[in-house]
Amino acid sequence: MDRLIYTAMTGAAHTLNQKATVSHNLANAATTGYRAETNAFRAVPVYGDGLPTRAFVVDSTTGADFTPGPIQQTDRELDIAIRGSGWIAVQLPGGEEAYTRHGSLQVGPNGILQTHNGFNVIGDAGIISLPQDNRITIAKDGTVSAVPITPLPNTVAIVGRIKLVDPPENQLMKGPDGLFRMKDGTVPLADANVSLVNGALEGSNVNLVHEMVSMIALARQFDMHMKVLESAERNAQQASEIMVVRA
Incomplete structure (x- = not known):
């Protein structure tokens, strides 16, 4: 359960950051000489006593797309x-x-x-x-x-x-x-x-079609993370009810 919550929570937060990057690229689609920003993320375990099963998402690489513009x-x-x-x-x-x-x-x-x-x-x-x-x-x-x-x-x-x-x-x-x-x-x-x-x-090297598709995909990805968190919360409540009944 811990791994599920940590991964979904940090994944949702970084998805919002990635959506901000895509929004910034779209806003600069007509900016002369602009280089589109890029993001990448990866899951890593949480190190420390008592946290052997938890994982969270971190920035793996951030940079720019160096493809020449028109x-x-x-x-x-x-x-x-x-x-x-x-x-x-x-x-x-x-x-x-x-x-x-x-x-x-x-x-x-x-x-x-x-x-x-x-x-x-x-x-x-x-x-x-x-x-x-x-x-x-x-x-x-x-x-x-x-x-x-x-x-x-x-x-x-x-x-x-x-x-x-x-x-x-x-x-x-x-x-x-x-x-x-x-x-x-x-x-x-x-x-x-x-x-x-x-x-x-x-001109800017921002690919409008690619960025719009990315925005839609990120919105769906964020919804998925939120549904996972809701499922984790629902499972925890049901587990608590079962423990209360057995007690």
Whole structure:
């Protein structure tokens, strides 16, 4: 009975957590560069005196789906999408380095190349400062160039190169802000093999049909756990009644 109650109780609680993850994925189905979150669980025994038969559910693995999303053409010069694997390095307010696939860039009020949410884009030599009154272009290798609007539009000046990295996926972890970081806190080197698509953005890799089916399956799974708990409660009451009658 103990094993039944522990497994059903913790299973129901983690099913609710998994439903929250699926809901989060559905809410970000249209978020640029979003990587769907994943959950997995397993049953383990409870260790300790007097608890040899009990078991409960724990998080086994949590991570993200690294499948690339669809590339959508925007024809905006500061929009970039990564072709295949790879990440854009950004600088957090505390100076730490993080990584994103959201390539909608902008020029900050101080002339710094930033992401759409205000994080500075890291270049091979630090942050990238852009000159005023210039048209900015980004090459497929991340090279950022400034083309004067007047008077000599043919004069091109290279102002930096976006740091593009491609660390192993199993070494990355997703933060609550949607950015990825290295699990061991190291900083990967720039990877020259990462290629960009200019004038395009990568869409979310959330599979709407899969997530909707998962939501339905999880709802039924939660109902099953609750029915098991109700059955355990009913069996305990019947056992108590039998003991009272025999006494």
